[in-house]
């Protein structure tokens with residue numbers, strides 16, 4: 313059996329205020345709740361998260377998406393529309409957008425294997 317766990321979660325954090333033009337952070341983790349808690353507590357080396365803390369901007373968990381591989385983090389970032397997947401910015405449509413993203417990208421991912 314393959315012990316290496318490739319799958320995990322892509323998570324979206326919503327900033328309570330804009331940081332320059334950014335209002336979201338997208339990351340990947342196999343333990344997203346722990347990772348998010350660390351981001352919130354300031355235990356992070358991620359510069360944009362540090363900048364939020366420096367500017368008194370809060371971080372809110374906006375979406376957690378189970379994915380088969382960490383490459384999906386890059387795929388979601390490539391959409392350049394994080395707000396589409398944010399439950400605070402798109403409360404009525406983020407679930408649909410997330411499902412559509414997964415359907416489209418998982419299909420591509422499976423075809424390449």
Ligand SMILES: [Zn+2]
Nearest residue numbers: 326398400401
């Ligand atoms: Zn948002």
